[in-house]
Amino acid sequence: MHTGSKGWYVKELKERGVTKYEGKKLEKFKKHFLANLLDSKK
Structure with missing residues (x-):
């Protein structure tokens, strides 16, 4: 799995x-959307 992919x-x-x-x-x-959600969860 590549870093930054949806998976x-x-x-x-x-x-x-x-x-x-x-x-x-x-x-x-x-x-x-997932990228933004991950940023908010850090």
Whole structure:
């Protein structure tokens, strides 16, 4: 998995305990949204 790919963001968020956002699985969201969510969780 490449650093900065959508799968990488999903993996990083799951390691931080985030599996869903507003009732939706992380895999449903676009990469730029996941990047912003990860920044807010750091």
